[in-house]
Amino acid sequence: xxxxxxxxxxxxxxxxxxxxxxxxxxxxxxxxxxxxxxxxxxxxxxxxxxxxxxxxxxxxxxxxxxxxxxxxxxxxxxxxxxxxxxxxxxxxxxxxxxxxxxxxxxxxxxxxxxxxxxxxxxxxxxxxxxxxxxxxxxxxxxxxxxxxxxxxxxxxxxxxxxxxxxxxxxxxxxxxxxxxxxxxxxxxxxxxxxxxxxxxxxxxxxxxxxxxxxxxxxxxxxxxxxxxxxxxxxxxxxxxxxxxxxxxxxxxxxxxxxxxxxxxxxxxxxxxxxxxxxxxxxxxxxxxxxxxxxxxxxxxxxxxxxxxxxxxxxxxxxxxxxxxxxxxxxxxxxxxxxxxxxxxxxxxxxxxxxxxxxxxxxxxxxxxxxxxxxxxxxxxxxxxxxxxxxxxxxxxxxxxxxxxxxxxxxxxxxxxxxxxxxxxxxxxxxxxxxxxxxxxxxxxxxxxxxxxxxxxxxxxxxxxxxxxxxxxxxx
Amino acid sequence: xxxxxxxxxxxxxxxxxxxxxxxxxxxxxxxxxxxxxxxxxxxxxxxxxxxxxxxxxxxxxxxxxxxxxxxxxxxxxxxxxxxxxxxxxxxxxxxxxxxxxxxxxxxxxxxxxxxxxxxxxxxxxxxxxxxxxxxxxxxxxxxxxxxxxxxxxxxxxxxxxxxxxxxxxxxxxxxxxxxxxxxxxxxxxxxxxxxxxxxxxxxxxxxxxxxxxxxxxxxxxxxxxxxxxxxxxxxxxxxxxxxxxxxxxxxxxxxxxxxxxxxxxxxxxxxxxxxxxxxxxxxxxxxxxxxxxxxxxxxxxxxxxxxxxxxxxxxxxxxxxxxxxxxxxxxxxxx
Numbered sequence: 001x002x003x004x005x006x007x008x009x010x011x012x013x014x015x016x017x018x019x020x021x022x023x024x025x026x027x028x029x030x031x032x033x034x035x036x037x038x039x040x041x042x043x044x045x046x047x048x049x050x051x052x053x054x055x056x057x058x059x060x061x062x063x064x065x066x067x068x069x070x071x072x073x074x075x076x077x078x079x080x081x082x083x084x085x086x087x088x089x090x091x092x093x094x095x096x097x098x099x100x101x102x103x104x105x106x107x108x109x110x111x112x113x114x115x116x117x118x119x120x121x122x123x124x125x126x127x128x129x130x131x132x133x134x135x136x137x138x139x140x141x142x143x144x145x146x147x148x149x150x151x152x153x154x155x156x157x158x159x160x161x162x163x164x165x166x167x168x169x170x171x172x173x174x175x176x177x178x179x180x181x182x183x184x185x186x187x188x189x190x191x192x193x194x195x196x197x198x199x200x201x202x203x204x205x206x207x208x209x210x211x212x213x214x215x216x217x218x219x220x221x222x223x224x225x226x227x228x229x230x231x232x233x234x235x236x237x238x239x240x241x242x243x244x245x246x247x248x249x250x251x252x253x254x255x256x257x258x259x260x261x262x263x264x265x266x267x268x269x270x271x272x273x274x275x276x277x278x279x280x281x282x283x284x285x286x287x288x289x290x291x292x293x294x295x296x297x298x299x300x301x302x303x304x305x306x307x308x309x310x311x312x313x314x315x316x317x318x319x320x321x322x323x324x325x326x327x328x329x330x331x332x333x334x335x336x337x338x339x340x341x342x343x344x345x346x347x348x349x350x351x352x353x354x355x356x357x358x359x360x361x362x363x364x365x366x367x368x369x370x371x372x373x374x375x376x377x378x379x380x381x382x383x384x385x386x387x388x389x390x391x392x393x394x395x396x397x398x399x400x401x402x403x404x405x406x407x408x409x410x411x412x413x414x415x416x417x418x419x420x421x422x423x424x425x426x427x428x429x430x431x432x433x434x435x436x437x438x439x440x441x442x443x444x445x446x447x448x449x450x451x452x453x454x455x456x457x458x459x460x461x462x463x464x465x466x467x468x469x470x471x472x473x474x475x
Numbered sequence: 476x477x478x479x480x481x482x483x484x485x486x487x488x489x490x491x492x493x494x495x496x497x498x499x500x501x502x503x504x505x506x507x508x509x510x511x512x513x514x515x516x517x518x519x520x521x522x523x524x525x526x527x528x529x530x531x532x533x534x535x536x537x538x539x540x541x542x543x544x545x546x547x548x549x550x551x552x553x554x555x556x557x558x559x560x561x562x563x564x565x566x567x568x569x570x571x572x573x574x575x576x577x578x579x580x581x582x583x584x585x586x587x588x589x590x591x592x593x594x595x596x597x598x599x600x601x602x603x604x605x606x607x608x609x610x611x612x613x614x615x616x617x618x619x620x621x622x623x624x625x626x627x628x629x630x631x632x633x634x635x636x637x638x639x640x641x642x643x644x645x646x647x648x649x650x651x652x653x654x655x656x657x658x659x660x661x662x663x664x665x666x667x668x669x670x671x672x673x674x675x676x677x678x679x680x681x682x683x684x685x686x687x688x689x690x691x692x693x694x695x696x697x698x699x700x701x702x703x704x705x706x707x708x709x710x711x712x713x714x715x716x717x718x719x720x721x722x723x724x725x726x727x728x729x730x731x732x733x734x735x736x737x738x739x740x741x742x743x744x745x746x747x748x749x750x751x752x753x754x755x756x757x758x759x760x761x762x763x764x765x766x767x768x769x770x771x772x773x774x775x776x777x778x779x780x781x782x783x784x785x786x787x788x789x790x791x792x793x794x795x796x797x798x799x800x801x802x803x804x805x806x807x808x809x810x
Contacts, residue, residue, distance in 0.1 A: 072573050075533070076566050078540035082555025083562050089555075090621055093548025094769040098777035100541040105784040108534050113791060169770040402556040408627040412563050419567055423574050430581070461577040462526065468581040 011409035012084045012401045015416060017383075019076050022420050024379065025372050026070030031145055031190065032197020033063045034138035037118075039224075041131050054217040058439035059201070062431055064119055064463040069427045071460075076416075078104070084409075088390050088400035092168045095161065095176060096151050103147035110140030119463040142190060149189055153182035155391050156382065157250045163394070180250055184243040185382075191236045192378065195338065196371025198228035202341075203368025204435045206361040217439035219355050226345035226354070226364070233338040240335070241298070247382075248299055251392060252308040254385035257321040258328045259295055260285035263309040269296035270307055275329075278321035283311060285321075317388060324385045331377040334370045341367050430468050437466065480775060481768035484546035485757065487781055491539045493746055496605075497649070497739055498532035501525070504650020506572060506598020507643055509591065511669060516805045517662050518591065522576065524657040524803045529576065531792060533569065545777045549621075549767040550757040557616055557623040558608050558630055565604040572597030602646045603639040607631075610638025613688060613753065615760040634687060641680040645742055648673045652722070652734035659802050670726055670734060678719055681745060685712070688752060694760060695752045708751055715744050 006014065037060055044052035081089050081096065089096070117125060117133035125133070154160075160175025161168045170176050205222030248255045256262075260278040261270060262285065272295040276288030296305045310318050341363055348357045355361075386392055390400040502525040512518060543551040555562055571593050579590035611630035616623040623629070651670045655663055689696035699708055718741045725733030757764045768774065 068577065071534075072570055075537060075569060078537045078544075079555055079562055079566060081544060082540075082551045083559045084556075086552040086556035087621060089544060089548050089552035093544045093551060094773040097541065097543075097545030097548055097551075097769065098773050098780075101538075101545045101777045102780050104534075104538050104541045105780050108538065108788055109784050113787070116795075164770075167770070170772045170776070173772070173776050402552075402559070403622055404556075404559055405627060408559060412559065415563060415567055419570065423570060426578065427574070462580075464581075466581070467583060468578060468586075 006406065008404055008406045008409055009398055009401050011406055011413060012404070013397070015409060015413045016080060016084055017380075018413070019073070019080060019416060019420070021376055021379075022424055023070070023073040023077055024375065026066055026073060027141070027145065028189075028193040028196050028372065028375055029066050029200065030063070030070055031138075031141045031193035032195075032200075033059055033066065034134075034141045035194060036197060036201065036224075037063060038131075038134045038138040041134050045127060045131055051216045051220050054439045054441060055221055058217070059221075060119060061464045061466070062434050064460040065427065065431050065434065067115070068461040069424060069431075073420075073424065084402055084404075085390070085400050086402035088395065090167070091395055091400070092155075092391055094168055095154055095170050098170075099147050099151040099154075099177075103144050103151075106140060106143045106147060110137060110144070114140065115460065119460060145190060145193070146186060149186045150177045150179075150182055153185045154179050156185070156386055157181040158391055158394055168391075168394070181243075181246055184239065184246045187239050188236070188243045188378070189375075191232055191239055192371065192375050194228065195232045195236055196375055198225045198232060199338065199341075199364075199367050199371040200369075201225040202229060202364045203366075206364040206368075207436070208438050209355055209361045210358075210365065213438055214355065215439070215441065217441075221439070222361075222364070223349075223354060226342065226349070229338060230342035230346050233335065233342045237335055237339065240332075245299065247385075248307060251386065253310065253313045253317060254319055254324070254382075255299065256308055256310040256313070257319040257324040257385055258381060259299075259307070260288070260321055260325045261295065261307065261309050263311045264306045267304065269293035269302075269304040270299070271295060272298065273325075276325070278325050280318070280321060285325075319385045319387045324381055327377045327380040327384070331374045331381060334374040334377070337367065337370065338374075426468070433468070434464065434466060480771055480778065481546070481764045483778065484542070484768070484774055485755075485764045487778075487785070488539060488542045488546060489750065491535050491542060493743070495532065495535035495539060496746065497742060498535065499529070500646045500742065501649040501653040501735075502529040502532060503572070503598045503602045504646040504648070504653065506594050506650075507602060507647045508650050508654070508666070508669070509595045509598070512662070512665065515587075520658060520662060520803055520805050521654060522579070522594075524654060526576075527799045528795060529573075531795065533573065536569075542777075542781070546769055546774055547757050547764065547767040548769050550762065553616065553618055553621065553623055553758060553762075554612065557625065558611055560627060561604045561607045561611065561630055561635075565601055565608065568597045568599070568601030568604060570597070572601055599643065602643045606639035606642030607635045609642065609749075610635030613638070613692075613749065613759060615692070616758060617760075618758065618762060634691070637680075637687070638684070641677070641684060644673060644677045644680055645745070648677050648738050649735075649742060652738040655726075655730050656732050656735045657803050659804070662805075667726060667730065671723065674719060674722055677741075678715075681715065685748070692752075692760070698752055698754075711744055711748050711751070715741060718744065 037056055040052045040056045040059070043049070044056065078100065081093070114133040114136040117130065118137050121130050121133060154176055157180040158168075159179050160172040160177075161170050163169070201221055202225030205218055205225060208218040209222060244255065244258075257278075259270070260273050260276050262283055264270065269292065271290035271292045273285060273288045273290045276285040276290075278285045293303050295307065296303060299305070299307050310321060344360055344363065345354065348354045348360045353360075388396050388398065390397040505521050505525055508521070509518060512521065540551075575590045575593035575597055579587055579594060582590050607630065610632070614632060614634055616625075618624075648670070651666050651673055654666045655670065658666065689699060698704060718737045721737040722734050722741065725737060753759045755763045755765075757767050
């Protein structure tokens with residue numbers, strides 16, 4: 001009857017994880033591309049170099065498709081708290097609800113007011129007003145992210161509320177929003193969005209370079225992306241470290257699970273386990289390769305400092321260490337590769353071989369999806385690491401879930417998985433197709449200024465005129 | 476005695492849902508009418524009449540969902556959980572409709588028929604399950620310990636299925652009269668010929684619902700037929716008759732905006748009839764807006780944002796409809 005013998009709780013979590021994993025890819029790229037577009041337009045206005053304008057038109061098409069995918073996949077999210085997490089919504093809807101309302105209003109406002117001008121306003125408004133609209137869109141995407149992350153961070157480190165008659169009552173909204181993990185999570189996520197976008201843009205440039213497309217716009221985007229990676233990769237590692245220390249303070253069990261750390265030996269520092277297999281039953285991490293005292297050094301900034309081990313928490317309060325341990329290592333490992341890419345790019349630039357180094361372009365191409373994979377892995381660390389709590393210390397996930405049968409949830413999950421893979425698979429394929437077309441020269445006759453001149457403001461996707469497949473006629 | 480925040484939020488959400496029903500109603504209606512209009516060019520024209528506005532229309536639904544969670548978390552949680560399957564079908568329908576809407580413009584000729592079918596199916600499924608949810612909502616939910624009594628399929632009743640079909644017909648009427656407003660020539664006259672039977676079917680559905688609900692729910696019967704309510708609410712059915720007559724009248728000759736405006740009034744009357752039937756409950760039969768409301772700290776906080784931004788959204792919406800006013804002709808889609 002049930003899908004692979006998962007419990008109803010597992011299935012509800014898988015469904016939420018699946019839909020939100022699909023969703024988060026699009027807003028992350030939206031945030032990064034919006035900022036990139038604002039920079040491109042600003043540079044174009046400042047330096048009066050049309051290469052920036054060519055890149056703006058090229059990336060705004062991809063931005064439009066990506067934005068539309070984000071809106072469609074977000075529709076489900078607004079209702080899933082109710083359909084799948086009924087008891088959570090009854091308990092904490094008083095906090096999550098208003099924060100989501102602000103997010104929707106911000107997104108609505110942004111879409112209504114400035115996105116139309118940004119995508120369709122060329123030739124209709126002046127240059128500076130258009131630039132203003134682009135900057136507002138970029139700002140708006142970040143404000144949207146702020147509300148969502150405030151809501152999520154409150155679930156991780158709740159404060160500013162009282163529980164009255166079994167329901168959360170917000171008593172201090174400033175405290176609710178600016179809860180302890182919020183600044184770190186926001187900084188980590190926004191930087192992740194920038195980094196993931198830079199890697200995506202860099203890979204697009206690399207793809208064209210490898211095919212011998214060496215026009216100025218291609219070189220420019222490859223160069224800009226690698227500058228961005230050079231600066232944001234180390235910044236992100238630094239922010240991530242601070243976020244980790246914040247987590248150690250507020251959610252020590254999550255850090256213990258991340259480190260696969262079960263117990264302390266008196267007087268000894270904690271080693272950093274590079275690889276290993278945490279075993280929840282055996283309460284040990286097997287086959288481990290470790291560096292002595294390194295975890296102490298990173299997390300307590302002293303050689304012999306200790307962090308709580310998983311055994312200090314009751315078994316029912318421990319997050320699933322194997323998943324969290326490996327998700328973290330995927331994220332951190334990719335982060336190191338990003339740092340390496342940034343440094344390698346800087347070295348190639350110094351040697352004046354930025355566009356000539358085959359190894360660098362191939363490396364940049366393969367790193368294209370790495371930012372998004374790292375974002376997903378990072379979210380798995382923070383969300384699965386929060387378990388067994390849905391609101392940390394206040395409500396357990398098993399008490400939050402709606403009382404659906406595994407059968408009902410299996411049907412729902414099958415519908416969603418089939419639909420998402422098909423629809424968003426097509427959407428992503430379409431985006432990649434646009435990337436492959438490459439930036440068009442403004443001087444070629446086929447390139448109008450943005451979408452066709454007569455076009456009036458409309459939906460994001462109508463800013464793009466390219467067909468979905470290359471075949472023009474049915475056979 | 477301060478401001479009645481739950482009441483204000485009930486009005487805001489009620490308004491949001493009505494905006495959604497009216498605006499997404501006519502563009503879902505276009506998908507519902509698709510099977511009756513087979514021509515490629517006519518279909519493109521139909522879709523082009525709503526192309527600039529449909530996704531803004533859908534945003535009201537997202538706002539409705541988030542607003543309901545913020546203001547009436549108990550109703551949001553209990554209702555959506557009880558209606559898990561129809562809610563999922565509604566969302567699936569909307570996603571299909573939205574994506575096929577875009578992809579049918581960008582697909583090559585070989586794939587266009589596929590996206591046309593997806594557009595029809597998505598529109599129909601979304602409309603039908605909106606009606607099913609409405610029907611199940613009116614049927615009422617007995618709540619014990621935060622959970623409704625019943626199982627995953629309790630929503631499936633003859634009444635909810637009937638309500639589903641009723642909404643499909645109502646949206647078809649909105650779609651048809653919208654097309655009368657936005658098109659001309661042969662397409663317009665074909666749509667005009669369809670409008671009369673659709674209107675009659677909708678009136679029949681409204682009559683049946685108006686008899687069915689009071690007969691099965693004593694509280695709804697009391698609401699409408701007890702004195703002096705009968706006198707207060709009698710204008711609603713009378714105005715339904717008036718607007719139905721006005722639609723039929725305005726279909727004569729060369730109609731323009733008349734049928735659409737009167738259809739909007741007709742749908743609005745049906746909507747107010749439902750509100751009259753359930754007031755003051757947000758979860759019929761016995762959980763009122765005050766029982767289900769979030770704490771005042773939540774209602775007040777969210778209200779600030781809503782009052783600041785909703786007027787702006789309304790102004791922009793009005794402006795974009797103004798920009799896209801006028802008839803859409805074959806081939807002059809904005810694509």
